[in-house]
Amino acid sequence: MAVKIEKKIKGYSVVTPEDKAKEAAKAAAASVSAVKAEELAVDNVIQMHERIERPEILIGSTYKIKSPLFEHALYVTINDIVLNAGTEHELRRPFEIFINSKNMDHFQWIVALTRIMSAVFRKGGDVTFLVDEMKAVFDPRGGYFKAGGVYMPSLVAEMGAIVEDHLKSIGMIHDPEISDAQRALIAEKRAAYEQRGAKKNSEVTSSATITVVGPRNEDVTVTGDGASFPPSATVCHKCSTKALVLMDGCATCLNCGYSKCG
Incomplete structure (x- = not known):
């Protein structure tokens, strides 16, 4: 492709293969120096070991x-x-x-x-x-x-x-993040349990001749850091929380979503 030169040429030089080799060598040397500097910086990072003396203030x-x-x-x-x-x-x-x-x-x-x-x-x-x-x-x-x-x-x-x-x-252990699907499943199970309890209450109040055996509605209230679960709940072997209730004949955890029926 032709290139039109519109300015006056004041000088020129010819780039030889030797010049190209020198430029490549300089670039390689600069890259090696950068890698060495980075390795040196990493080597200077202090890691915890038994020879570290206790500071005055912790x-x-x-x-x-x-x-x-x-x-x-x-x-x-x-x-x-x-x-x-x-x-x-x-x-x-x-x-x-x-x-x-x-x-x-x-x-x-x-x-x-x-x-x-x-x-x-x-x-x-x-x-x-x-x-x-x-x-x-x-x-x-x-x-x-x-x-x-x-x-x-x-x-x-x-x-x-x-x-x-x-x-x-302090950032040494990280909690596994709960997926959106798992959060939705837990919310669904809690809502179903609350709805079932509300239905039992309505049946009790609608007829005075019905005798209910067992616990009535037990509120499940979600808080900022967790939830309070029904007193009748048992321990979930997965999350060790007393949140396992019987729903539709299946043991279900209202804290982590575990279900014995899968």
Whole structure:
């Protein structure tokens, strides 16, 4: 294609194959330098390990456990260390844990547990395995229900649930997102249960000769962080919440949508 030159030519030069090779070499060198700089920046990122010294000040959160197994409440404090503060690689990691209570019956095993857990935190790496290990501990005397109707097989299991909530708050554990279809299914089951209860109430009020045996309508009210479920509900083995009710002859969970009939 012809190119029309409308300006006066002041000078020219011929690009030889050698010049092209030099330009390519410069571009390759610049690319290698950029990769090395990036690798160096990554190498300078501080990761959690046991040689990190404890700072004078740590960020902490305290959680309260009120268990029917103890007269006095337990207070669990988890302190975090902030690594690479002020950079794009800033990390918040658990550093130590303390458990305090007026109840001294189990003082020695509580101290041992907190020291071992703190050592695991300071070791670094993936410490989320502690959650599964602690939540799998069962009390031979039986578990209990904490506020919200969630079943706890032991006190250690509730401590594991607290560690899980804390690791979620600092971004080490992420909840699997519930799909829109699953949310719609749960809402549909709750609505069906409420409608069935309302129908029973209308049948009771419309005839004075009918005798109803069993519970009447039990309200299911959805709150911001969860829901309150009927007193007659049983524990769902999938989500460990006391939200399993009998609907159309099938055990159905009003919290996670699990159904025994599929």
